[in-house]
Amino acid sequence: MIQKNIPIFFFSGTGNTWWVAKHLAGALSKHNSEASIHSIEQVTPQQVGDLIDQSDLIGLGYPIYGSDAPLIMQEFIAGLPKQGETKPMLVFVTQAAWSGDGAYFIRPEVEANGYQVRWAVHFTMPNNINVDLGWVLNAFLRLFRAKPSNTLPRIEKLARKMVEGHDWIMGQSPCFSLGWVQRVPFRKGIETLQQGTYQVDSEKCNACGRCERICPVGNISMVDGLPRYDSHCILCLRCFNYCPQLAIEAFGKPFNPDWFGEKPYQGPEPEFSPEQLINKAPRSF
Ligand SMILES: Cc1cc2nc3c(=O)[nH]c(=O)nc-3n(C[C@H](O)[C@H](O)[C@H](O)COP(=O)(O)O)c2cc1C
Incomplete structure (x- = not known):
């Protein structure tokens, strides 16, 4: 066949x-x-x-x-x-x-x-979860x-x-x-995760806007030179893992190289970048 x-x-x-x-x-x-x-x-x-x-x-x-x-x-x-x-x-x-x-x-x-x-x-x-959770x-x-x-x-x-x-x-x-x-508790907790997971360290952020560009659902916008999160995050971790400045914190903690190496997980091969997957085709959300 x-x-x-x-x-x-x-x-x-x-x-x-x-x-x-x-x-x-x-x-x-x-x-x-x-x-x-x-x-x-x-x-x-x-x-x-x-x-x-x-x-x-x-x-x-x-x-x-x-x-x-x-x-x-x-x-x-x-x-x-x-x-x-x-x-x-x-x-x-x-x-x-x-x-x-x-x-x-x-x-x-x-x-x-x-x-x-x-x-x-x-x-x-x-x-791909390299978030410091204790x-x-x-x-x-x-x-x-x-x-x-x-x-x-x-x-x-x-x-x-x-x-x-x-x-x-x-x-x-x-x-x-x-x-x-796993699915039932995950679905119950997802709204909380969507809203409070990320913060931005304004000292580290250089306003490059990459997080805004690569977010698959347009949940991040640059406001006054800093990324601001809306409430429909899908938890994909792109913004956290690909921030060139490692300026994004999850649950109040920055990326921790002591646990996860020099930088967060950035894909299965060095050539990969999330820019190649986005095009912002018109969608219903
Ligand atoms: C929010 C979230 C939840 C996850 N839950 C699971 C899980 O329940 N079981 C598992 O084996 N991996 C889990 N993972 C790991 C990812 O499924 C895994 O690394 C996946 O290959 C990432 O694919 P991607 O690089 O195409 O995004 C989770 C990752 C994230 C970001």
């Missing part, structure tokens, strides 16, 4: 999900299938609709936040065009350690719109530093299963579907 048209729509805060999408497209091309990858920050609803109309199957990729999909991805999924005929779907997630059913739990929602999840796969990538949690966070290249065999396996037409669903067994154990 060779598919010629596979658009993969992904969101990636700090590069991991982009990296997996890129390597998956590469692996599929070795099997004579053709996948194109699209940051959801760059496509318009019209383009999404056209790409899906012309597709044999579609892919979705997102990083796991508390076993959940990022809010920007949830909006994207809710807006997917309804299908008359069933459209096969791949869902993959990147995670630092564990997501339970992170790629599979969206199934009822997408299936109600005519998509059929045939591949739901998790990839373990480096942890030594117990810092020690825990530091444990998860998977090497991106270790995911390549699983990417290859997924590509093979897709071209051979064999389904592969992870997160289905009762113990893995425990994702709700």
Whole structure:
């Protein structure tokens, strides 16, 4: 089953999900299938609709936040065009350690719109949370530093299963579907996190405006030479991890190099920068 048209729509805060999408497209091309990858920050609803109309199957990729999909991805999924005929779907997630059913739990929602999840796969990538949360949690966070290249065999396996037409669903067994154990409290606490997480150190900030430019949801605006946060942060960590001055504090604390190295996590390869994923396509939020 060779598919010629596979658009993969992904969101990636700090590069991991982009990296997996890129390597998956590469692996599929070795099997004579053709996948194109699209940051959801760059496509318009019209383009999404056209790409899906012309597709044999579609892919979705997102990083796991508390076993959940990022809010920007949830909006994207809710807006997917309804299908008359069933459209096969791949869902993959990147995670630092564990997501339970992170790629599979969206199934009822997408299936109600005519998509059929045939591949739901998790990839373990480096942890992008380098926020100083006290030594117990810092020690825990530091444990998860998977090497991106270790995911390549699983990417290859997924590509093979897709071209051979064999389904592969992870997160289905009762113990893995425990994702709700994380998802429910995460959803309860998200509004608090959206509002009070970041502050800016005005001594360090040089008003370069990068945080404003790279925020995927326009939650940051420069006011009187300092970034000001609105209340619809999606927690992707871009502003914190990519501030050239390390001027952004999370929960009142700056980046702590004693725990996390010289700078916060900035993606799976040195060439990556979040600027390549943004275009500020018109969106509904
Ligand atoms: C707010 C937030 C919550 C996260 N929750 C989880 C989690 O529940 N389980 C996990 O394994 N990783 C979790 N992570 C780590 C990311 O899922 C992981 O590093 C991912 O690969 C980042 O992808 P990206 O670089 O494409 O943004 C979380 C990261 C953030 C920012």
